[in-house]
Amino acid sequence: SQQGEEDPQALSIQEGENATMNCSYKTSINNLQWYRQNSGRGLVHLILIRSNEREKHSGRLRVTLDTSKKSSSLLITASRAADTASYFCATDATGNQFYFGTGTSLTVIP
Amino acid sequence: NAGVTQTPKFQVLKTGQSMTLQCAQDMNHNSMYWYRQDPGMGLRLIYYSASEGTTDKGEVPNGYNVSRLNKREFSLRLESAAPSQTSVYFCASRLQGALRTGELFFGEGSRLTVL
Numbered sequence: 001s002q003q004g005e006e007d008p009q010a011l012s013i014q015e016g017e018n019a020t021m022n023c024s025y026k027t028s029i030n031n032l033q034w035y036r037q038n039s040g041r042g043l044v045h046l047i048l049i050r051s052n053e054r055e056k057h058s059g060r061l062r063v064t065l066d067t068s069k070k071s072s073s074l075l076i077t078a079s080r081a082a083d084t085a086s087y088f089c090a091t092d093a094t095g096n097q098f099y100f101g102t103g104t105s106l107t108v109i110p
Numbered sequence: 111n112a113g114v115t116q117t118p119k120f121q122v123l124k125t126g127q128s129m130t131l132q133c134a135q136d137m138n139h140n141s142m143y144w145y146r147q148d149p150g151m152g153l154r155l156i157y158y159s160a161s162e163g164t165t166d167k168g169e170v171p172n173g174y175n176v177s178r179l180n181k182r183e184f185s186l187r188l189e190s191a192a193p194s195q196t197s198v199y200f201c202a203s204r205l206q207g208a209l210r211t212g213e214l215f216f217g218e219g220s221r222l223t224v225l
Contacts (some may be wrong), residue, residue, distance in 0.1 A: 033213060042200060042216035043153075044112075085190065088152060090214070095206070096141065096160045098214060100153040 004101035012107040013078055019076040021104040023089030024069075030092045032065055034074050037086045037103070046074075046087075079110045112136055116201050118216035123191045123224045131220050137162030141206045142184035143214065144168075144176060144201040152213040153200065159184055160206065191224045198222070 004025035013019055023032070031050045035043040049056045049065045049072065055061045056093040076083055089101045117132045135142065140161045141154040145153040145168075155168030159178040173195060175187045177207075187197055199220045 004122035035214075040219075042218045043202075043214070044216070048213060096166070097155060098143070098157060099155065099169070100145070102150065102152040 004091055004099065005088060006087070006101045008103040008104060009102070010105045010107075012109065013079055014081060015081055015108055015110050016080045017079055019079050019083070019106055019108070021074050021087055021106070023072045023074070023101050025055065025072075025089070025091045025099075026070065026100070027091070027093050029067070030095060032063075032072050033098070034061075034063060034072075034093070035088045035090060035100075037088065039085070056070045069101075076106075081108050084108050114201055114203055114215050114217035116199075116220050118220060119218065120221050121223070123188075123222065125192060125224060126185065127191050127224075128189050129191065129222075130188075131199055131201075131222075132183070133185065133217060134183045135201075135215070136182065137203060137205070137215065138181070139203035139205045139212075139215070140181070141204050141212075142178065143202040143204075144174075144184070144186045145200045145202065146170065146195075147200060147219075148197050156186065156199075159174040188222075191222075194222045196222060196224045 007022045033048045034046045037043045058078045065072045086103045090098045090102045114135045143158040155175040159165045162165040162181045201217045202214040
């Protein structure tokens with residue numbers, strides 16, 4: 001399988017805390033993307049980081065990429081109850097195919 | 111704009127029956143994808159179409175066929191459904207170019223149960 005893996009599988013935090021989830025992948029990539037999925041819905045794109053970038057920010061999101069370790073992390077700062085969702089990383093190695101990880105289920109307790 | 115539209119949203123089939131999942135996008139995207147999502151497995155790529163007139167296999171193509179009918183539409187067909195194909199199916203599209211790596215836009219999913 002070319003899938004990546006997210007860690008942890010599930011994460012539960014209090015509102016206002018930071019949430020960190022990690023993604024490991026297997027092959028060299030062009031870029032890595034993070035997506036969010038609310039229960040019963042489709043996935044929504046959050047942020048993209050290219051293979052020559054090490055860190056990227058978007059609002060309360062911070063993504064890092066370590067290509068030598070084939071890993072990425074997503075940090076959500078000052079979490080809100082509305083951030084409760086599943087989060088997936090997706091890797092693009094060929095420019096055509098996107099392979100998704102197994103996801104982290106985040107619960108933010110009000 | 112509707113974005114990516116999938117039909118049907120729900121379907122129950124008996125083993126051996128056939129059906130087609132329809133997907134249409136109105137964003138003038140050139141690439142389209144079919145994924146399946148199973149608990150604990152994340153999303154797995156079934157087939158994709160990089161551009162109109164081309165289709166390619168993904169990770170789990172066995173038991174499926176696809177048709178890129180035109181730039182807007184990409185259908186997924188199960189010729190003889192099996193219980194192992196019980197899943198949630200997602201269609202996605204993106205705008206791809208030499209200088210652009212577009213994000214995927216997803217439909218809301220089609221929930222298929224094979225008895």
